[in-house]
Amino acid sequence: MSRLLCSISILLVVTLAAACSPHQESHSHAQPSPQHHAQQATAVVDMSTLPEGLTLSDARIRAAFSGATTGAAYVTINNNTEDDVHLTSVSVSEDIAMKVEIHDMRMDGEMMQMFELEDGVIIPAKSQLQLRPGGKHIMLMGLATELSEGKSLEMTLKFAQHPAQTILVPVVRM
Numbered sequence: 001m002s003r004l005l006c007s008i009s010i011l012l013v014v015t016l017a018a019a020c021s022p023h024q025e026s027h028s029h030a031q032p033s034p035q036h037h038a039q040q041a042t043a044v045v046d047m048s049t050l051p052e053g054l055t056l057s058d059a060r061i062r063a064a065f066s067g068a069t070t071g072a073a074y075v076t077i078n079n080n081t082e083d084d085v086h087l088t089s090v091s092v093s094e095d096i097a098m099k100v101e102i103h104d105m106r107m108d109g110e111m112m113q114m115f116e117l118e119d120g121v122i123i124p125a126k127s128q129l130q131l132r133p134g135g136k137h138i139m140l141m142g143l144a145t146e147l148s149e150g151k152s153l154e155m156t157l158k159f160a161q162h163p164a165q166t167i168l169v170p171v172v173r174m
């Protein structure tokens with residue numbers, strides 16, 4: 001009985017597969033979608049082109065309330081090389097935010113204020129830079145997407161002497 005059922009379902013699958021297979025199937029196999037390919041290539045942190053000893057860790061974006069126009073992102077840059085590293089800027093695609101700035105904080109009277117580090121940040125040799133809440137951070141301005149928990153967004157870090165690094169950053173509640 002079960003063998004009969006099994007062969008019936010195999011027949012069904014074969015029939016369905018034949019019915020559903022598009023005419024240009026062999027064509028699409030020969031040419032995989034380039035868009036899909038690009039997404040896969042940037043879906044993981046790719047640090048293969050950074051020198052050994054220069055690593056990125058603890059990347060996260062703070063979840064924001066619906067309708068927020070700005071957001072904050074954080075990452076730790078570990079510079080275990082013999083040379084200073086210069087993080088010049090950070091970018092995201094325009095469907096995430098209009099503009100990205102690197103910010104620092106300072107006291108202005110009683111008020112804590114943020115200001116832009118237009119030249120980026122130098123991470124001295126054998127040191128670590130933590131972009132973190134209350135300190136230097138990455139500011140996403142003119143949000144074009146909701147920073148809702150569970151999302152992951154691509155962010156690109158640009159360095160003066162090293163190739164840009166695109167990382168996939170999770171949106172987390174902080």
Ligand SMILES: [Cu+2]
Binds near residue numbers: 138
């Ligand atoms: Cu800021």
